[in-house]
Amino acid sequence: xxxxxxxxxxxxxxxxxxxxxxxxxxxRISSYLxxxxxxxxxxxxxxxxxxxxxxSGVPSTFxxxxxxxxxxxxxxxxxxxxxxxxxxQQLHTYPYTFxxxxxxxxx
Amino acid sequence: QVxxxxxxxxxxxTSETLxxxxxxxxxxxxxxYWSWIRQSPGKGLEWIGYIYYxxxxxxxxxxxxxxxxxxxxxxxxxxxxxTSVTASDTAVYYCARLTRxxxxxxxxxxxxxxxxxxxxxxx
Numbered sequence: 001x002x003x004x005x006x007x008x009x010x011x012x013x014x015x016x017x018x019x020x021x022x023x024x025x026x027x028r029i030s031s032y033l034x035x036x037x038x039x040x041x042x043x044x045x046x047x048x049x050x051x052x053x054x055x056s057g058v059p060s061t062f063x064x065x066x067x068x069x070x071x072x073x074x075x076x077x078x079x080x081x082x083x084x085x086x087x088x089q090q091l092h093t094y095p096y097t098f099x100x101x102x103x104x105x106x107x
Numbered sequence: 108q109v110x111x112x113x114x115x116x117x118x119x120x121t122s123e124t125l126x127x128x129x130x131x132x133x134x135x136x137x138x139x140y141w142s143w144i145r146q147s148p149g150k151g152l153e154w155i156g157y158i159y160y161x162x163x164x165x166x167x168x169x170x171x172x173x174x175x176x177x178x179x180x181x182x183x184x185x186x187x188x189x190t191s192v193t194a195s196d197t198a199v200y201y202c203a204r205l206t207r208x209x210x211x212x213x214x215x216x217x218x219x220x221x222x223x224x225x226x227x228x229x230x
Binding site: 097 | 111150151152153154156165167168169201203208213214215216217218219220221222223
């Protein structure tokens with residue numbers, strides 16, 4: 001299976017800050033990477049697909065970049081509702097594995 | 108707006124079969140792919156597998172010997188069955204729609220999810 005390593009695992013930030021999360025794949029996966037937001041008790045939300053394409057309805061404060069084996073996810077101007085756990089997922093090779101997650105907490 | 112809702116028992120006994128159903132509303136189950144994903148307590152997300160509305164399915168090799176999925180297009184539902192469960196199968200189980208890019212060249216990802224259902228396995 002392709003391993004995805006996210007860093008950091010925990011992130012503490014303030015409203016208005018910009019944060020960056022990295023996702024590294026154990027093999028090259030072209031641009032077949034998605035980013036999700038998870039909040040307890042709520043349906044997870046797809047934010048970014050194909051590494052850098054914003055899903056419809058997602059604010060432009062979210063962005064993604066990268067290809068091959070290294071990817072970056074960025075949230076600019078953090079809002080209170082952005083504090084959540086974020087996961088990357090590769091959709092290049094079956095099974096479609098996830099990173100271990102990054103928990104974004106309010107400082 | 109497509110909505111998904113998982114249903115099933117919240118407690119399953121060790122060695123028995125976990126059975127969950129996902130009901131799709133706001134859209135047809137036809138011509139789409141449907142998936143199951145789980146999150147064990149304190150851990151990350153694990154891909155279980157997916158099924159096409161036609162019934163063709165593909166499972167995570169790590170679970171393949173114990174997993175099966177089915178679709179009921181008349182009820183707009185799809186289901187997950189996991190046999191011989193142990194405590195390590197305790198998790199929040201999510202159903203989700205797996206979508207391809209408009210030309211079908213690659214997977215976008217899971218664009219609609221249910222809220223998840225916690226299933227505990229205990230003797």
